[in-house]
Amino acid sequence: MELYENIFKRKSTKAFQMDSLDEDSLRRVEEILKTAPNLFEGMKVTYGLLREGKEFSEKATGILGAYTRVKAPHFLILTMEPKPGFRQATGYSLAHVVLALNDLGIATCITYPGADKEVLQKYLEIPEEEVPVLFVAFGNPQNPAELYPPLDYYKRRGLSDIIIQGPVKRKYKPLFEAVRLAPSSFNTQPWRFSVDGNKVHVARVKLGFVKNKLFSSLNKIDMGIALAYLLIAIKAKNFKFNLIKEEFSHPEMEYMITVEILEEPRRP
Ligand SMILES: Cc1cc2nc3c(=O)[nH]c(=O)nc-3n(C[C@H](O)[C@H](O)[C@H](O)COP(=O)(O)O)c2cc1C
Structure with missing residues (x-):
């Protein structure tokens, strides 16, 4: 299974067929959940699989806001202990599951x-x-053709927007082409990258007071997803990496982590 390739052919589905997936597919989903990676040791995302999502989504529509209202035959309920970094950790793990x-x-x-x-x-x-952190609605799309994005699907920021400092070596460009496509809440794409040689400082756009109240929790999950996309791309391109904390500050950004790409490609 190639998670990297799926980065370029994944989109959200909002209209699902309400029939259950077959048992074999549900078993495969369970296998994926068992092996979902975690960002931090000792901080595990719990995936609850709700097989009977139909009733849940019908009941839930009253509770959930308009944006969250997605009806699907099955749901994953992601819960986690609310320790520092738990939202980023959820996003990181979830990105692997969704691509798989x-x-x-x-x-x-x-x-x-x-x-x-x-x-x-x-x-x-x-x-x-x-505490509950996220849901993932899943199943067969109502229209099978809607599983994969059409060519002009992705409405995403360009590299010149998300890379706030460069230059970026030519061989690293594909990494950012991948991370650019990460899904985010309300498609806000809060990630920015300051590139210094082989170091990529990953940061989140700081929000104003009101927006911060509304969106910062979600944007922290988005950052975890972006980090997962970046690392999946780094591995696919046969680079190694270290995750380190550096002294990075920017008036408009909240620093998350630095990815140090190791120049020596992994031997096949
Ligand atoms: C943390 C997070 C929360 C989201 N919440 C919702 C939601 O409640 N309802 C919804 O319809 N889409 C939701 N989305 C999906 C985004 O709107 C979608 O990923 C984004 O618009 C990009 O579209 P794409 O996934 O098709 O590429 C969420 C995405 C993320 C990452």
């Missing part, structure tokens, strides 16, 4: 969990110390 599902030909839509823990507990057991 896409590889199986299963459509997904990441949605914000507009329902609180008490409501969710009617459908699923949630560990006491964990």
